[in-house]
Amino acid sequence: MQSVLQYRRFRKILEAQLERDDEKVAGLRQQRRNHRSTKNSPLALRKDGGDVAAVDDDENAAQEDDTRQGNFSTTPSTTSSSTRHATAEIDIEQTPDPDLEAGDLHIVPTQSTTGTTLGHALTGIEVRDRTTKEGGSELGKVFVVAWEHEKDPMNPQSWGFARRTTATMVLSFIGGIVGFASAIDSAIIPQAMEEFGVSEVAESLATGIFMIGFGAGALIAGPFSETVGRNPIYILTMALYMVFLVGAGAAPSLSAQLACRFFSGMFGATPLVCAGGSLSDLWNPAERVFAFPMFACFSFLGPLIAPLVGGWFGESETLSWRWTEWITLIASGIILIVVVLIQPETYHPILLKWKAQHLRRLTGDKRYRGGIEIRKTPLAMRLVRALYRPVLMFIQEPIIILFGLYLTVVYIVLFTFLTGYTFIFTDIYGLSQGMTGVCFVGQMVGVLSCGALIPLNVHLRKRDIARAKALGPDVKVAPESRLYWAMIGGPAIPISLFWMGWTARPDISIWSPLLASVLFGFGILCVFMTTYQYIIDSYEVYAASALASITLIRYVISGAMIEISIPFYRNMGVAYTLTILGSISGILVLIPFAFYKYGPAIRRKSKYAPE
Structure with a gap:
């Protein structure tokens, strides 16, 4: 009985955390737009020949990685907040916008890239490749769930x-x-x-x-x-x-x-x-x-x-x-x-598994996993x-x-x-x-x-x-x-x-x-x-x-x-x-x-x- 109530409380705690971190994601995207506007945008539209200007190397790498992983971003995980934010800025895809004229391209965030940006922004989430024991990197990135901070109420x-x-x-x-x-x-x-x-x-x-x-x-x-x-x-x-x-x-x-x-x-x-x-x-x-x-x-x-x-x-x-x-x-x-x-x-790996289950339901992203779930x-x-x-x-x-x-x-x-x-x-x-x-x-x-x-x-x-x-x-x-x-x-x-x-x-x-x-x-x-x-x-x-x-x-x-x-x-x-x-x-x-x-x-x- 107490475990059932405890499981339900986890959902409420995570909903509150997602609300806080959604604001982080919005702030990151606004920073990205401001950054591009000051550089006159890295993707220029040219109507003279219908060609598209070169995209910077980081953005190309992110796009190619998304294609390999089935439209999931695989941005490397980092430990510093500033690096995580910088990585999240390039986490986008080039998707045609039907409202634009033929030959024009517009950068539109997809659900997959939005989820990856959120994964990087969430506190207590480690984004990394799967190890060999976990199936190997060919299975894509995994979002390993940990405690949000030292005073996490779920701990x-x-x-x-x-x-x-x-x-x-x-x-x-x-x-x-x-x-x-x-x-x-x-x-x-x-x-x-x-x-x-x-x-x-x-x-x-x-x-x-x-x-x-x-x-x-x-x-x-x-x-x-x-x-x-x-x-x-x-x-x-x-x-x-x-x-x-x-x-x-x-x-x-x-x-x-x-x-x-x-x-x-x-x-x-x-x-x-x-x-x-x-x-x-x-x-x-x-x-x-x-x-x-x-x-x-x-x-x-x-x-x-x-x-x-x-x-x-x-x-x-x-x-x-x-x-x-x-x-x-x-x-x-x-x-x-x-x-x-x-x-x-009280068993920490099981509690983190519960946390990952709630994150998968709340975000629709199946890459969130507790450590015990990726152990083979x-x-x-x-x-x-x-x-x-x-x-x-x-x-x-x-x-x-x-x-x-x-x-x-x-x-x-x-x-x-x-x-x-x-x-x-x-x-x-x-x-x-x-x-x-x-x-x-x-x-x-x-x-x-x-x-x-x-x-x-x-x-x-x-x-x-x-x-x-x-x-x-x-x-x-x-x-x-x-x-x-x-x-x-x-x-x-x-x-x-x-x-x-x-x-x-x-x-x-x-x-x-x-x-x-x-x-x-x-x-x-x-x-x-x-x-x-x-x-x-x-x-x-x-x-x-x-x-x-x-x-x-x-x-x-x-x-x-x-x-x-x-x-x-x-x-x-x-x-x-x-x-x-x-x-x-x-x-x-x-x-x-x-x-x-x-x-x-x-x-x-x-x-x-x-x-």
Whole structure:
């Protein structure tokens, strides 16, 4: 709905721009007439022999080019305003005027030349030859549509702060509810395993298979969103994800439940891949310092709220465990309605395609094209690249390998806590199923406490921007400016795991492991934000493939680890399990510090990271 209204608003904005630029065209033509009158006209009429005087070379070139291109002018594009105006002056054709006597010629602007003059006069239009990949120059000129100016109201980064914040909140709700769906089944394992007659490990697959579906869906969501836009993909995939939630809730057997959970996870992966792009559409790099934490907080709160809610459904005597799927379905439906009603389209190439479509209708000139319309790479080819490039980058790129490993370990700890909290708070402290879910509030507090670091990171970002500008106006801030989150919060993860592992004992207060979980929540969000922002800034155009690689690896491995977590906690015990995880994460704490020092040298050797 909002996208439809947005599309209609584009037409009104362009009508106003055309009115302004029509005045430019009229002024250019008047300048041309004045110029010719002062030179006694370059085309003289001679009745003595019926011959026509020579036309100046530029005008002949323009006329011959028009003939070759099927009556379309092909004046070279320029960047300066004065050159563009000069070029537009010669953009005419010689057309016989029936009101003149035989043998006389008169210069009459045709529709084609008028359109070309308008194309040159319009702000934000690049008139150029088609490249080889676009079909070659033999297809004629193309008018490539861009933003009119830096504050173009069609550009999402020019929208008001409140409108962009609202769009970011909607994205955050999508990420939150999908994360909620991924973890909700972990809270009702005892009830579901009893009904299906399977083991605890087998039923925990309902959570693990959903996360593996996340990883599979991450590979295909990006290319589709870059073809049809963000909103259609959000709406379609959310609808399909909800359909399979219904199947999981009504499943008569474990196999049916697992199949539906996998496909629900696959279609629910869209926010994990596309939301980062949507945030980049809305906010410039400096603004993402405070915009990205907003999305990250909600994305992590989802899987932490899920066991809190699901635990009470599990021990309820009146509601079935299947209500965990129904409550997820209801919340997802509400969010889907919000997306349809108020979420605008933000993908820049699609918005410029809309702009080009309106210009073609308003001017009758078919040469206006958005960049995405003249790109010849088919969707099938982009899907193939989406399948092999993330794997290739994970093998070849040290940044992807190390940060992918770091985030994977963090997610292993996070999602094994879904089953591990039962061993910590139920077995050791004797809490009920519902109260064990409440213990996840500690991690929620830790996640939200990251907001306290936003002012510090804004200050550090501004400092780095000032240093870059001092080196030159075109110098960009190095991606290493994004590492501060993990450098500050990363050490909190191993500290919290050692703390929780060795104080979770009956003779020590329950508040000790709960406080340790606050520190863990703080650390995981810091690492997550650093990883995503550092990779986006490092790989730019290849960021989608890089993020897809990390998403695939971390969800597939952490989903598989959920199956191992139950026997791991049971056989090794809480203290040794968390000590092993804490030791691994302690070694990985060095990664952001290493990249802060050696990151520029590593990126220079990469074929995917631009200098």
